Amino acid sequence: MLNRTDLRGRVPSPAELRDALPRPEVDVDAALHQVRPVVEAVRDRGVEAVLEYTERFDRVRPAAVRVPGAECARALEELDPAVRGALEESIARARKVHADQRRAEVTTELAEGGTVTERWVPVERVGLYAPGGLAVYPSTVVMNVVPAQAAGVESLVVCSPPQAEFGGLPHPTILAAAALLGVDEVWGAGGAQAVALMAYGATDTDGTALPPVDMVTGPGNIFLTAAKRMLRGVIGIDSEAGPTEVMILADETADPAHVAADLVSQAEHDPMAASVLVTTSPELADAVDAALPARVGATKHTGRVAEALAGKQSGVILVSTVDDGLRVVDAYAAEHLEIQTADARAVAARVRNAGAIFVGAYAPVSLGDYCAGSNHVLPTGGQARHSSGLSVQSFLRGIHVVDYDEAALRQVAAQVVALAEAEDLPAHGEAVQARFGGTR
Structure with a gap:
């Protein structure tokens, strides 16, 4: 075989x-040609374009994109107790592992009065994608949400394709997983149109705001991957799965x-x-x-x-x-x-x-x-040679905070000026000299 x-x-x-x-033979660049008009339509026409493509690709047209909170609560109430128990165990174990991944703030003293501190700041708003094609993936909701929450992300939206079988809502197990994790914002959209909607934001059919996100994570098909590649820069992404x-x-x-x-x-x-x-x-x-x-x-x-x-x-x-x-x-x-x-x-x-x-x-x-x-959102196609799987660190940005007083700057001023002149950027050195009366 x-x-x-x-x-x-x-x-x-x-x-x-x-x-x-x-x-496997995967040509993301070829898919970009098919994805580009979808992304541009969502950018220009918002939810109306999302619903048009949803009807075309998923054979259902929901009344709105945002899933009512009552539907998530109902899905959790009706969830098979064995599945609920399994999800709760999965969440508990993932939270235990990911809680140990958060980095501590570190301050390095370079001279008396001169420090650099590395602060770890979470991304403000993240879109988390759970596929809904050949299978349903509540486990992927867990794997996306848990590290984002552990990182301190304040605003999360779970996005998953609507299902004709379930009245234009995402699969109820997806909704139940989101409810178990305390995520109160779920959108019913899939594929490239979902990534574009998360990147650009829109206004729902009932006037509800669908704010854009700063980052999109989660696996999907080649069209979703192509949309992530196309929109990288407008949003951050985890990887091209x-x-x-x-x-x-x-x-x-x-x-x-x-x-x-x-x-x-x-x-x-x-x-x-x-x-x-x-x-x-x-x-x-x-x-x-x-x-x-x-x-x-x-x-x-x-x-x-x-x-x-x-x-x-x-x-x-x-x-x-x-x-x-x-x-x-x-x-x-x-x-x-x-x-x-x-x-x-x-x-x-x-x-x-x-x-x-x-x-x-x-x-x-x-x-x-x-x-x-552990986390199951992992690099594919040989990307593990240079990239990691999803983790708390995926949702954190390191920011260097430079804090020097006059004496500390004076101590290194000559070296700054010398390097500025070596790079033929004299104004860089002059910016330091201006603080000391124009002398080195």
Whole structure:
């Protein structure tokens, strides 16, 4: 079922690996051409354009964009008690982990009377997107809202596509999750039009203000990603999320049933999802291949899973040693990386590039999706080589506060003037000299 690439006895360079390893084909630039008229229409015509595109893409036209608070409260009241309990546990664990991420203000004294303080100030208003396509993602509401609240963001809006099945409202589990988290502003809008609405703001059909946000976070399809790319600068964004991916580094000690189950669980997201096994053991690869057909056939979303596993973005990479496997892992920079090897904790400690690392047989990616306490909004498409997943830090801005008195400035004035002259910017030096009677 899975395509194989045999790298035993040869490990290409990182650049060659990036070209050779399986990846989904995603062309965000091509999607920009389709997204641009949507974004411009929302900028120019506001909610009317949002509702037009909602009717076209989601086959429903809500009476208004903002969801009444009573609907969120009702969704929470009617939520299955087991799901509510699971969400509450997910929230509690995420809050515990994210509470430890807040940075402290630090003051550095450079001279007597001369200090630089780094203050961490939260973004004022944030739009948090929860997808609503092939699946419903209340867990993504949790993963967006919890770090924003821990950072001290004062104003939050959760945005999710309206559903014809639910009378033009977002999925009730999304509404319930927002209510559980204390978010009282929810908008029913999806895709590129949702990002544009959050970026530019508008007035709702009933005259209610829909204020613009400073930042948009959360994953979505290629059109939402293209809108985030187009509007970056008007708003801040967390990342450009692509199709989800899991890479599993395993040796002969791994249980093929566990590996097969984890590959299938990630493939369940989307036909473009990437499920990749890197192993030193051809026997394990054979056993995983043998286990997959029955597991794929028995799962609910068989067609979607089978398409993802058979796609060029999924496969098995055979390597000679765990060291070679680690080179492959770091070149790929997976969104989710599982380590199922002997001494898995020590192997995991050597990984340089990954969005999140899941160590050993009892830390599957699905744990991180819901109840590990970690965040599941993670960099995809190799972006883990340079970017992190969503965290409290994503919502904080570091501001340097420079506080020098006369004596402290005088102490360094000559050096400021010398550097200003070296850069042929004499007025910079003159601004310092003016404070001391024009002398250096």
